[in-house]
Amino acid sequence: MKTPFIASGFALVASAALAQDSQLIVYTYDSFVSDWGPGPAVEAAFEETCGCDLQFVGAGDGAALLARLFLEGAQTGADIVLGLDTNLIAQARAMDLIAPHGIDPEGLTMPISWDDPQFLPYDWGYFAFVHGTDLENPPSNFRELADSDLRIVIQDPRSSTPGLGLLMWVKAAYGDEAGAIWEGLADNIVTVTPGWSEAYGLYLEGEADMVLSYTTSPAYHLIAEEDDSHTVAAFEEGHYMQVEVAGIVSLTNERELAQEFLEFMLSPAFQQIIPTTNWMYPAALPAADLPAGFDTLVVPETPLLLSAEDAQALRQGALDEWQAALSQ
CATH class of the missing domain: 3.40.190.10 (Periplasmic binding protein-like II)
Structure with a gap:
């Protein structure tokens, strides 16, 4: 009678170990991963929920980030690219390296509508x-x-x-x-x-x-x-x-985890980090939730x-x- 329970227990342990071994690599711009940027807080918050290893890789500024993705092409190590904006996404789309995200972005608070199948916004200014x-x-x-x-x-x-x-x-x-x-x-x-x-x-x-x-x-x-x-x-x-966006690299082996990160990106846990680390308006946070001081801008x-x-x-x-x- 205990054999199925033991087998199930081993399966759960194996599954947990696999989740802990999962690594998600996000290419972004340098200031995002700096000690004073959003990266460290976002990494800690997401790893609490995903049971994975989230790694941010700085690649200069946003345009340099796109250039790196282009140069690496099919050999890129990125699962997600975060830090492009609306002036760059047409060029990124033409590379055919960004997959559809499959997410309905509910709760956006930007002053413009958003309907892009490959890129999701996380902040704007x-x-x-x-x-x-x-x-x-x-x-x-x-x-x-x-x-x-x-x-x-x-x-x-x-x-x-x-x-x-x-x-x-x-x-x-x-x-x-x-x-x-x-x-x-x-x-x-x-x-x-x-x-x-x-x-x-x-x-x-x-x-x-x-x-x-x-x-x-x-x-x-x-x-x-x-x-x-x-x-x-x-x-x-x-x-x-400027509307800054993120997208899933089509060649990723961590598609489900990448999609989980994009969903997390629009959650309060991520969005509340943005105002006082990236010093931009969050894409999915009501104005009433912004820190005191933003009302003086x-x-x-x-x-x-x-x-x-x-x-x-x-x-x-x-x-x-x-x-x-x-x-x-």
Whole structure:
């Protein structure tokens, strides 16, 4: 009578051991896996529920992340890619390396609707130029910025999602006049960094008056440092949105575990980590649940966002305009 029970017990032990041996590898950007980023807290929270080994692998900034996935191709070690945005997902889709996620994303709180079979959002924000509150008469649009003597630091659109977002911001706001805007901005640009962290560091060191970042960046200083000396310039032409996404790599051997992670990504356990580690708006958390301080942030009156397909179609032309202006 005990034999079936013993056999069942061995099966349960074997199953538990197998689960503990399961490893999920997530490619993401460097700041996500940093000690102050969401990675450590997300890893601990997910491993409590999955009985697995979750490993984040930093791969530079978002655009560099996509480049790594492209170079590795069928040899990639990633099960999930996390950190692309709407400006990159059409290019990622064309690689044919991202599988349908099969998840109905209920409870999203973003200001836009979402219906993508391969990518799910986990956070979003608006690009903006951060500056000190002591800056007199901050510019209210790109033309005023170009006409000023202000020093700015931006990120490279070939390696950085904020850098690419700035290209799309100027393009969405000015269309065929984008090239002229860049010509005007060229002498304001102190340097172009590979990623966000380097640019923001230069701004904090006083090397620039303004830095390309997010409307949510002042929340970090306010909440983490009790410093209210940083704000953003509100631009009349609007601010471009960034929606960051994750997708399952089609070649993964851990499909069920990968899908479990994406479902976890939209749960409160993950979403509550985002505001005070990634300093963005969570994709599936009500505004009422945001930390105190987020209610003080600048909210753009005119959100700008190109579709993934339009962003892909405009990308090379916008990059050519940017390079031509900065090479003069």
